[in-house]
Amino acid sequence: MRTLLRSLAAPALALAAVIPAANAQQGDVAVSAAWTRAVGTTAPTAAGYMTLRNRGAAPDRLVGAETPAARSVEIHEQRMEEGVMCMRPLPGGVPLPPGETVTLGPGGTHLMLVGPTRALARGEWVPLTLRFERAGEVRVELSVEAAGARQPAHAGH
């Protein structure tokens, strides 16, 4: 039994080292289910979505991000006002109160990848570095889902 477990564990560990991580933790901040959507070659922007959790007792804040796959990354909020879609930058970033979970998702607060340097194809992974006020930098990988996907393909797994 033990040998069986060991023989299963070794490849699993090897896989874990290779599989890009849509989840990451740094200090009190945990990032999970990070994803983006496929875009064409001349798409001027792409989106970044994820779940942020502050496990600590002090407030934190997502203040910025960067990726080699885009010229810059901005934090935006999306609002619907009387049937009209309005998107605005959030210069103050995303507040993360202690113990709370904040989701960046379609139709709400999201990252805008400005000027993708290449097309993003479904199934790829895009590295992204998030900057938090307290927790510092967190590296994560965005899984590229179908264009217009509502959620990551493995949501709930």
Added chain:
Amino acid sequence: MLRWIRRATLGAVAVLSFLVLATSAGWLVTDGPLAGRQEVASGPASLPIGGPFSLTDHRGRAVTERDFRGRPMAVFFGFTHCPDVCPTTLGEMTALIEALGPDADRLHWLFVSVDWERDTPEALAGYLEAFDARIVGLSGSEPQVAEAARSFRVYYRRVPLEGGGYTMDHSASVFLIDGAGRFAGTIDNKESEEVAVQKLGMLVAR
């Protein structure tokens, strides 16, 4: 006895006033001063949405609303510098096209850009690569976009951003127009795919 008489009187008054109200209301609506308004309330087809436009498609061809007559159309207004809502809606359109199967070919699927400055036909072509190839992108000059938006009663506004650049506010609904160019309803972005597929199925069957 007195109570019975009172009740009967009240009843008679109620019946009489109902009759008077009902007939006068009927007259008001059919022949009276309110008669003209009835057309407005008769259904979405009477709403003046989906009028003329003159734009360029993402392959560089000049088109007007007459090029799309004969088949119903689903029309969405947006812009390519929109990373969130526009891809969501175009992704939903792609899903609806797949769900409709062969019926999807009996509709026109249009994405009209309200960003007259940045959205050239080439920009639209690259943006639309990620979605179903049946979605046609339309763009135009500032007055052409203004005309199309007026025709669909679409609101849009250019909003300057701090540090340069701009974003666009825009109406989020998908408009449904029948083959004769009459307004046939909308698909709201809060509706389920099932409801949207039913609406499109009815539109195609007209």
